[in-house]
Amino acid sequence: MRALVQRVSRAGVTVGEERTAEIGPGVVALIGVTHHDTVDHAAKLADKIWNLRIFDDADGVMNLSLADTHRCALVVSQFTLYGDTRRGRRPGYSDAARPEQAEPLVQTVVDGLAALGAEVAVGRFRAEMAVELVNDGPVTLWIEV
Numbered sequence: 001m002r003a004l005v006q007r008v009s010r011a012g013v014t015v016g017e018e019r020t021a022e023i024g025p026g027v028v029a030l031i032g033v034t035h036h037d038t039v040d041h042a043a044k045l046a047d048k049i050w051n052l053r054i055f056d057d058a059d060g061v062m063n064l065s066l067a068d069t070h071r072c073a074l075v076v077s078q079f080t081l082y083g084d085t086r087r088g089r090r091p092g093y094s095d096a097a098r099p100e101q102a103e104p105l106v107q108t109v110v111d112g113l114a115a116l117g118a119e120v121a122v123g124r125f126r127a128e129m130a131v132e133l134v135n136d137g138p139v140t141l142w143i144e145v
Helices: 039-051 099-116
Strands: 002-015 018-023 026-032 062-064 072-077 119-122 130-144
Touching: 002 039, 002 072, 018 072, 018 119, 026 039, 026 099, 039 099, 039 130, 072 099, 099 119
Parallel strands: 026 072, 072 119
Antiparallel strands: 002 018, 002 026, 002 130
16 A cells, blocks of 8 residues: 655545535545555554654654644545556556455545544545645655555
8 A cells, every 4th residue: 555645734625516525734645555455554554644753843843643743634545646657658557456445445544543543534435536735844755555
């Protein structure tokens, strides 16, 4: 599993004309799933996101995590994280898991974050979403488990 995690001051998801999710300060986690991923990978990813020390402490040093700050997480499934751009001009997506496999694993990440204590908002699976965010820092990290 892969996640592109961005520290944000705010973020939201709109599907069509409907605002389906919104958070204040916290993280946006774009989640990609590949064929060999398991529930254990999803649980490990949730724990990694929850404990990732990317928020400033009183001294302005990134020493605090979601666990420490109790900020929000917006989780959005994004199969394009497994896009292969090594050849040609159009990405190939053969490394991305099929929706039937990916959706429950992304839900496991969401459930894992919630069980750890995060307030979690989610994108809509298989929908064309407009994801808006204000990257704080900017801080953007690539995570693979």
